Amino acid sequence: MTALPGGRASSAPLLGDDIEPTIFEMSVEGRHSYQLRTTDVPKAPLEELVPNEHLNHDVIALAQVSERDLVGHFTRLSHRQFAVDLGAYPLGSCTMKYNPKFCDAVAADPGLNSVHPGAPAPLVQGWLELLVDLEEKLCEITGMQAATLQPAAGAAGELTGLLLMRAYHEANNDPRRRVLIPDSAHGTNPASVTLGGYEVTTIPSGANGLVDLAALKAALGPDVAGIMLTNPNTVGLFEEEIEDIASAVHDVGGLLYYDGANLNAILGVVRPGDMGFDIVHMNLHKTFATPHGGGGPGAGPVAVSARLAEFLPGPRATRLSDGSYDWVTPARSIGRVHGWHGNAMVLARALAYIDVHGGDGLTRIAQHAVLNANWLRKRLSATLPAAYDYPCMHECVLTASPIKASYGVRALDVAKRLLEEGFHAPTVYFPLIVDEALMFEPTETESLQTLEALASALERIALLCANEPDVVRNAPQSTPVTRVDEARAARHLVTTEDAAGR
Ligand SMILES: Cc1ncc(COP(=O)(O)O)c(C=O)c1O
Structure with a gap:
């Protein structure tokens, strides 16, 4: 048995303590999760079933724990994270x-998830119908032609959108060089432009x-392939001059790319196609179900106007x-741009979400997202003022500079202190153009009571x-992981435990 920090024996399950051993420290030789009934069926030698050269005779170093301890271990760990399902x-x-x-x-329906993506089309007509249905609905939502x-x-x-932009210009024998991006843009925008060869x-x-x-008009010229914009933009504001922006870019032969990561702000209210955009990506994993982040699968369909469909x-x-x-x-x-047909289960989830809400439900989503963000902005105006103090869309950028x-x-x-109040932290220091930015996106799913609790926590x-600034400067102290030195952690990365189990 390994001695654990705190002097516990590894086999002793911990009950709510702040130290959780690794699953290997809990391992006890011979312990297992289930017992199979005894059987009178004679055991077949493995070699008869699997050719010897394919057998691995090494003992695999798996942890040996009871099912009870295993479930307890992972359940306890899961409670040490903040999760969307918690608050x-x-x-x-x-x-x-x-x-x-x-x-x-x-997405758990075996009729959907047991289908091989390589199955011939005549055998998977249902899946194809689902994908066509989703594509048509996304086009209707965005005001585009095909996706x-x-x-x-x-x-x-x-990246797909930029490659489409390039293919379009090259097909017109008009290769161009530059793509315009506002200084408030999400970091992926300039990265994609560079990867796309612009x-x-x-x-x-x-x-x-x-x-x-x-400034936009001054930057335009015949070598401009297009502009990438998100509307509402990354400071949560609606680009009111979008029609003028669209005509200015179109006048020089450029295309408009819509970063649809903020689409939940305008669902069923206004469409990128009607604003003049030619290419739109959507984050289905943000707007239409499927949790975002954590490296899990997402889906970023790209919808285009008629001239780009081919x-x-x-x-x-x-x-x-x-x-x-x-x-x-x-x-x-x-x-x-992806193996097979994309992350199919995220697509299925998105269609379910759209169908259950319907057109009026999607509009309500946008209205509630905008209402919630504005409620928070107003309520906190004396505590954390908004960087731009007028009505925002689905998110508000506040500043801690006072x-x-x-x-x-x-x-x-x-x-960091907000974590101790039972809420996840907002985005900080983004967008870069706002000093001491705290960017809150309450989303449409939070109730008034939750918003009140969040605002009270911030107050x-x-x-x-x-009164006690050091408490805030050193927060969090009551969470499973207290304040870490992030710069040092990044510079001296340690991703393994040492022999002493530290
Ligand atoms: C405005 C904006 N654009 C693009 C992205 C990139 O999306 P993804 O994380 O799915 O690659 C995000 C992600 O949050 C975003 O907020």
């Missing part, structure tokens, strides 16, 4: 909203947090004139900043 997770820009469980039930469901996430959708031209935001139209990745599920379905690759396709100036407490400290923290 509000107002991480701005990331849309960490609670996802309804019926979507998981759909690919292949990209695996938002950033993958961005150069980034940064457009400054005005004092109101919106794209500076004069370049879409293929093969695409397509309805034929006789009403049956098949895989069809568009005439001048840029090729595949608190920093008065008490030397930073946005990071406030966010308590603000009081603490004035």
